[in-house]
Amino acid sequence: MDVPTTNKSLLKKIIAIVLGFGPGIFAIGYTIGTGSVTSMIVAGSKFNMQLLWVLLLSCLFSGVLMFAYGNYALLTGETALYGFKKHLKYGKVLAILIIIGVTFGQWNSLMGILGISSNIIFEILVLNFESLKGYEYETVLITAIVIIVAFYLLMLVGKYTFFEKILVIFVTLMGMSFLLSLFFVQPLSVDVVKGLIPTIPDVPGGKMLVAAFVGTTMAAATFLSRPLFVKGKGWTIKNLNQQKKDSITAAILIFIISATIMAVAAGALFYEGKEVMHVLDMANTLKPVAGKWAVTIFFFGALSAGLSSIFPCLLIAPLLIADYQSGKLDTNSKQFRIVTAVACFVALIGPAFGANPIEIQILSQVFNVFVLPLVIIGIIILLNSKKVMNEYKTGLFVNIGMYAALFFSLVISYNGIIALFNFF
Template identity: 30%
Template sequence: MKKSGPGMLIAAAFIGPGTVATCLGAGVSFGYSLLWALLLSIIITIVLQEISGRIGLTSTRPIPAILESMIPGKYAGKALIGLILLAIVLGNSAYEAGNIAGGTLGLEALFGSGAVAYYPFIVILLAGIILWMGSYKLLERIFTALVLIMSMSFILTALLVRPDLSALFAGLFYPKVTGDTIMTVMALIGTTVVPYNLFLYPALVRQRWEGAGNLSAMRRDIIGSVLIGGIVSMAILVTGAGTGMQQMESVLDMAKSLSPIYGTAATVAIGVGLLAAGLTSSITAPLAAAYVIQQSFGWAPDNRSWKFRLAWGGVLLIGLLSLTLNIRPLEVIFLAQVANALLLPLVAFLFWRMASDKQLLGEFRSSRTGVIAGLIIVILVGLLALRTLYRIFVS
């Protein structure tokens, strides 16, 4: 606990109900064959989040201001920031409904459906109280505990289904992309490599550490945290693959399918994991949106200011209101993750440019190896995005 850092908030942010639903769905539909996509996602996340953390420690300027200065033209930079701001705020608002719904499903799995109408308000109340306190240290401790709870819950569930190890390793190290799997591959990448986390982490890093002397601590923090999050995502996919289900309408279907074989242990494990995932993501989505708004408009970095609270409160409220609409949450989450992955090539390119900018980072800019690795990632996610667009508009 004492050695944890803001990386745990990043891990918690991408292990939300959307990740649970998408990874379970991938396992149910395609078995272990898409584990490689999660492995790729982990590598991309570590590379990009390390860049964002390095910028946070070695530059005093917020990310939006740096991006705006990189774009030539008086209005082009502002237009780019406006586009990113709109995408993140609207995307996080859309995700928030799924986050609250995920926490609600967790409570339903644990306590039954008798008081299900009140569960969303319990999740909102808990998230609102933690956000209102505005304490970074409190957030770090809560998220470290919740990530550990999620890890134990989902890894236990994966062990219960006794996965086929030969098929598991084949899916992990032999990548295959087909017309049927490309959308799910992009959703798996989009649910792990979350663009808003690239704006959230630098802000959190500045609250945790001061100066470039802490680069090694930051790197240990983000690599360890993302690896934990990636292992949890893989455990969820393995659970979906190991159950033998043919289709899944709700995450609770998974708990119901496991209960006859493994009893209440499976239901409790999935319920606890879902509740933790829903609660953490219900906090990080509005928090990240508020940070991006704060940085884009040049507000003072005060988590207790009325403007900052209004920003995250608006996202919470939109999420709660969205639950009253007759929308299938799994489909909305899936499409939002595909949209995330399509936005990723632009965001990855911009962060790659910043990481290799000598004027911005000086001696802390990326090495030649880092520049090449970043470029490979930009090209790779770009090709995947193009193939996805082809699938959407041509096939």
């Protein structure tokens, strides 16, 4: 009689831990979507574990920046863009440029996310209904419309806790699916170790993939939105330690899940000499070694990744605009509904024109890196301003982390510019 009770108690504890996750769940939602999944799979299939060092550095700096932005919100009571506008000399211009840059990148990403998610659902349907094969465009487009309308209606619920719980479910399913996939295939241990040595693949597309890696892992939207989510959680200056743990946990989970995806692709495809060009190629990552069930598991993980990203991507523009205006987000306002509706229409552009969602996704991640240096410079100035922070002083290690993140972002932005010139 004791065993069932113990198991039930353990299950309750696990559920409590998962549901108790803080604003970091949004960081994972922004970071590990189909953009991240696509980049990791393409990298793993094409370059094995060679880009693991880029992922490690990106996650390290992401943790530092999440911590920095979260602390700024708790110590000053202000959000990021509102703080830029209020305290910096050219803060208004900087804030507007950031809003435009981040929104452009996230809405482009949303097109890819919706396209890949719809294609994944189509492939799942084809496994059971082969007659749909001749109606790929129509099925994908209708699926995309259904998904985006459903998410828009859910957005109208307009409560932080609701968004958080939905994201917790998707992120948990995604993580479990990819970790389960890793049991079927793994890369060689020596390749994992080699992947921690900084090198950039000297092949066409190598530089672009590096930029895409950083664009999806060090997402400016993640840091800018954190103050609003921290405030939405109801945290105050008393939660500084909790905010620190939440940032570290989010960064670690982002690295573990992303590295797992890359490892699965490397183990299943790289050693076979196969590359990923289309959504079905991603689905087939595990098919040669584990059959239809493995494909279903992987599909489920990729779909959860996509759906976990739609919420944050739809939220980003109204979040940033509200941040700039007052530092407060009103999810029941007319402005919120109009801006999110525009985002939904933009998301449908890719599926409507039948564009390759994988190419859209990687390109959108590259564009994300260009606004990143501005986002880092802004928070460095604010956190080191005595006028803004009063008696609070930013620690030496945090400053070193932020300046290192700035240098890294500038190098990657330069790399991204070269990659785009080569692409076009």
